[in-house]
Amino acid sequence: MTIDDFDINAEALRQLPLFRQLDAQTVTTIADAGRALNVARTARILNRGDNLDGFYVVFAGSLKMYILSCDGAERILRILRTGDSFGEAMMFNGFDSPVFVDALTDSQVAYIPHRLVADVLAQNPVFIESMFRGMSRLLLDFVRDIESCCLMNAKQRTVAYLLRLAEHRGPHDQQVTLPASKWVVASMLNLAPETFSRELHRLQADGLIEIVRRTIHVRDMTGLMEIVDGAAAVSVAT
Amino acid sequence: MTIDDFDINAEALRQLPLFRQLDAQTVTTIADAGRALNVARTARILNRGDNLDGFYVVFAGSLKMYILSCDGAERILRILRTGDSFGEAMMFNGFDSPVFVDALTDSQVAYIPHRLVADVLAQNPVFIESMFRGMSRLLLDFVRDIESCCLMNAKQRTVAYLLRLAEHRGPHDQQVTLPASKWVVASMLNLAPETFSRELHRLQADGLIEIVRRTIHVRDMTGLMEIVDGAAAVSVAT
DNA sequence: GGATTCACTTGATTGTGGTCAAGCGGGAAA
DNA sequence: TTTCCCGCTTGACCACAATCAAGTGAATCC
Numbered sequence: 001m002t003i004d005d006f007d008i009n010a011e012a013l014r015q016l017p018l019f020r021q022l023d024a025q026t027v028t029t030i031a032d033a034g035r036a037l038n039v040a041r042t043a044r045i046l047n048r049g050d051n052l053d054g055f056y057v058v059f060a061g062s063l064k065m066y067i068l069s070c071d072g073a074e075r076i077l078r079i080l081r082t083g084d085s086f087g088e089a090m091m092f093n094g095f096d097s098p099v100f101v102d103a104l105t106d107s108q109v110a111y112i113p114h115r116l117v118a119d120v121l122a123q124n125p126v127f128i129e130s131m132f133r134g135m136s137r138l139l140l141d142f143v144r145d146i147e148s149c150c151l152m153n154a155k156q157r158t159v160a161y162l163l164r165l166a167e168h169r170g171p172h173d174q175q176v177t178l179p180a181s182k183w184v185v186a187s188m189l190n191l192a193p194e195t196f197s198r199e200l201h202r203l204q205a206d207g208l209i210e211i212v213r214r215t216i217h218v219r220d221m222t223g224l225m226e227i228v229d230g231a232a233a234v235s236v237a238t
Numbered sequence: 239m240t241i242d243d244f245d246i247n248a249e250a251l252r253q254l255p256l257f258r259q260l261d262a263q264t265v266t267t268i269a270d271a272g273r274a275l276n277v278a279r280t281a282r283i284l285n286r287g288d289n290l291d292g293f294y295v296v297f298a299g300s301l302k303m304y305i306l307s308c309d310g311a312e313r314i315l316r317i318l319r320t321g322d323s324f325g326e327a328m329m330f331n332g333f334d335s336p337v338f339v340d341a342l343t344d345s346q347v348a349y350i351p352h353r354l355v356a357d358v359l360a361q362n363p364v365f366i367e368s369m370f371r372g373m374s375r376l377l378l379d380f381v382r383d384i385e386s387c388c389l390m391n392a393k394q395r396t397v398a399y400l401l402r403l404a405e406h407r408g409p410h411d412q413q414v415t416l417p418a419s420k421w422v423v424a425s426m427l428n429l430a431p432e433t434f435s436r437e438l439h440r441l442q443a444d445g446l447i448e449i450v451r452r453t454i455h456v457r458d459m460t461g462l463m464e465i466v467d468g469a470a471a472v473s474v475a476t
Numbered sequence: 477g478g479a480t481t482c483a484c485t486t487g488a489t490t491g492t493g494g495t496c497a498a499g500c501g502g503g504a505a506a
Numbered sequence: 507t508t509t510c511c512c513g514c515t516t517g518a519c520c521a522c523a524a525t526c527a528a529g530t531g532a533a534t535c536c
Contacts, residue, residue, distance in 0.1 A: 067381070069389040077384065089374035092367065098381045118363070125360040129330065135373050136327035142380040143305070143336045146315065149388060150428050151307040154523065182484065190388050192524055197485055213532095392493065420514065430494055435515055451502090 008036045008110050012059060016083045018134065021126045030120065034112040039103045046087065046101035051094070054113040055087035061107025064184070065099050076187040078141065079104070079179060088135060091117070104180065149190045152228070157189045158199040159227045162209070162216060174221070178214040246274045246348050250297060254321045256372065259364045268358065272350040277341045284325065284339035289332075292351040293325035299345020302422070303337050314425040316379065317342070317417060326373060329355070342418070387428045390466070395427045396437040397465045400447070400454060412459075416452040 010031035013019050019027055036059065039045055045056065045063065063080040077099060080086060090097050091114050121128050148157050165176040178185050186196035200216075203209045208224055210217040218224065248269035251257050257265055274297065277283055283294065283301065301318040315337060318324060328335050329352050359366050386395050403414040416423050424434035438454075441447045446462055448455040456462065 067385050067389060073389065075384070075388045077381070088370075089377040092370040093374035093378065095374075095378060098378060098385070118367075121366055122363040125356070128359055128366055129356075132326075132330040132369075132373070135370070135377065136331035136333075139327040139373065139377060139380065140331065140333060140336060142377065142384065143315070145384060146313070146380065146387070147305050147336065149384070150313045151305060151311065193484080194486085194525080195523055198523095201485075431514080432495085432516085433493055436493090439515075 005035045005037045007031070008034050013057075013110065016057060016059075018057065018083070018085060018130050021130065022120070022124060026120060026124065030112060030116055033116045034110050036108060036110045039107050039109060041103055041106050044100065044102045045109060046097055046099070048097055048100050050097045052087045052090045052097065054111055055085055055091045055117070056101075057085045057110045057112065058082055059108040059110060062104045062180075063101050063107055063109075064104050065101050066187070067099055074187055075190060076184060077145070079184075079188075085134060088131065089138075104184075154191055154195050154199050155202070156228050157191065158196065158203070159224050161185070161189055162218070163224060163228065166218060166221075174219075175215055175217045178216070182214075243273045243275045245269070246272050251295075251348065254295060254297075256295065256321070256323060256368050259368065260358070260362060264358060264362065268350060268354055271354045272348050274346060274348045277345050277347060279341055279344050282338065282340050283347060284335055284337070286335055286338050288335045290325045290328045290335065292349050293323055293329045293355070294339075295323045295348045295350065296320055297346040297348060300342045300418075301339050301345060301347075302342050303339050304425070305337055312425055313428060314422060315383070317422075317426075323372060326369065327376075342422075392429055392433050392437050393440070394466050395429065396434065396441070397462050399423070399427055400456070401462060401466065404456060404459075412457075413453055413455045416454070420452075 008031040010024075010028045013031050014022070014024070014027045019030070022030075034054075037045075039061075046052070048067070058080050060082055063086075064076050065078050065080060065086060066074050066076040068074055080101070086101060087097070117131075121131065148160060152160060162176060165178075169176065182196060183193050186193040189196060191199075200209070200211055203224075204211050206223075208218075208220045210219055246269040248262075248266045251269050252260070252262070252265045257268070260268075272292075275283075277299075284290075286305070296318050298320055301324075302314050303316045303318060303324060304312050304314040306312055318339070324339060325335070355369075359369065386398060390398060400414060403416075407414065420434060421431050424431040427434060429437075438447070438449055441462075442449050444461075446456075446458045448457055
C-alpha cells in the first residue's frame with residue numbers, strides 16, 4: 001500500500017486522448033507541474049468528502065469509482081481505465097467529492113492542479129472542447145445509469161449490460177468478456193451478486209447465452225434485444 | 239400548445255447567472271443569434287432521441303426533465319426554473335438526448351446555437367468556468383440521485399428530500415413547501431405516489447412533521463436527521 | 477497430492493415497496 | 507348549496523429481488 005510519487009512522463013501523457021491535440025510544449029508544461037503516483041491494489045485514491053484542487057488522469061491499471069451506504073454496501077458507479085480521468089467536476093465547482101475511488105489493480109495516476117488547467121484552457125480552445133466532451137460523456141453515462149436502475153428490472157439490466165459490452169465489439173463477434181469479477185459487475189448493475197448469477201443462468205437456460213467463467217457467448221442476439229427493446233421509451237404521443 | 243419564437247431580450251439574458259459576467263457587447267451578440275420560444279404548459283421542448291446543435295436557457299416558468307419506461311412510467315430527473323439550462327452535454331458531445339423536457343407551466347426558453355457558444359468560450363475564460371460549474375453541479379446532482387435511489391430506502395429518501403428543501407431556508411424556518419404536486423415529487427424520489435404519501439403520514443404519526451397540504455411543518459429536526467444520518471458513508475477504515 | 481480459499485451457484489425464505497382498488501375531501505363551477 | 511373532479515389517502519395483496527445459508531468447483535499454496 002505504499003504510494004510513491006514521481007515526475008510525469010510527458011510522452012506518456014501525450015498518448016492519452018485528453019492531451020493528444022495539445023502541442024508538445026504545453027504538454028511538457030503540464031507534465032512538469034503535475035505529479036504522478038503509483039498506487040497499490042486496494043489503495044484508496046479519493047475519499048468521499050475530500051476536496052480537490054485539481055483532477056486525476058489514469059495512466060495504467062484500473063480503478064473503481066463508488067459510493068457506500070452506512071452498512072458498508074458498495075455501489076460501483078464506473079470502472080476507470082487508462083486515459084480516463086476523474087475529479088474535474090469537484091475541481092471546477094469546489095464541492096467535496098461525493099464518491100470514493102480505489103485501485104482495483106496496481107495502477108498509476110497523474111494529478112494535475114487546477115491553476116494549470118485554467119491556463120491551458122484559456123489558451124487552447126481545442127482542450128476546452130475535449131474537457132467538455134469528457135464531462136458530457138460522464139453525464140450521459142449517469143443518466144443511463146439512473147435509467148437502468150429506475151426503469152428496468154433485474155433481467156433487463158443484465159441483458160442491457162451484456163449488449164452494451166457487445167456493442168464495443170464487431171456486430172458478429174458473438175462473445176463478450178466481463179471486465180471484472182461478477183461481484184463488481186453486479187454492483188455496477190445495482191444487483192445482489194446472487195441475483196446477477198441467477199439472471200445469467202436463467203438466460204443460459206433459455207438458450208440465449210452460454211457462460212464460460214467470465215466469458216459470455218451470445219447465442220441469440222435478437223432474443224436478447226427483444227428483452228430490453230422498449231424498456232425505455234424513445235417517444236410517445238402527447 | 240402554440241409555440242411562437244421571437245428575438246431574445248439581451249437585458250433579460252444578462253440577468254441570468256450564466257451570462258452575468260459577460261460584457262454587454264457579447265451578450266447582445268448572443269441575443270441576436272439565438273431564438274426565444276414561448277412554450278405552453280404540457281408542451282414538449284425536447285424529445286428523447288433528438289439531436290441538438292445548441293442548448294436551452296430557461297427565462298421564465300418551470301419545466302421537467304424526465305425519462306420514460308416503455309409502459310409510460312415517468313421518472314423526473316429535475317425541475318428546471320429560471321436561469322437553469324439544459325442540452326449542453328448533447329451539444330458538446332453530439333449524442334442524442336437521453337431525456338425528455340416538458341413545460342410544467344407556461345414558460346419561455348432561449349435556444350443558443352453551438353457555434354456561438356464556441357466563439358464566446360474561446361474569448362471569455364470566465365464563461366468557460368461558468369459553463370463548467372454548471373455541468374459540474376449537474377454531475378453532482380446525478381451522483382446524489384443515484385446515491386439516494388440505490389443506497390436509501392423509501393423513508394430515508396423522503397426525509398433526505400425534506401431536509402434538502404429545508405437547507406435552502408434558514409436553520410430556524412421550521413416549514414418547507416413542496417415545489418410541485420406530490421405526484422411529481424414522488425417521481426423525483428423514485429417512489430410510487432402511494433408510498434410517498436404513506437411515508438409522509440408515518441413521519442407525521444411519529445410526531446416528526448405535520449402535513450398541511452403542500453406545506454410540511456418540521457416538528458423534530460434532529461429526529462429527521464437521525465433517520466438519514468449515515469445513510470451514505472463518508473469514510474470507512476480500510 | 478491434499479488442504480485451503482475464493483468466486484460463484486443454488487435453494488429457501490422474507491420484506492419492502494409496487495399495484496390495484498376504493499374512499500375521502502377540498503376547491504371550483506353551476 | 508350541490509355537484510363534480512382531481513389530488514391525495516388508505517387498505518389489501520402480491521411480486522421482485524435481497525438475505526441467509528449451504529454447497530460446488532476451480533485455482534493456489536504448501
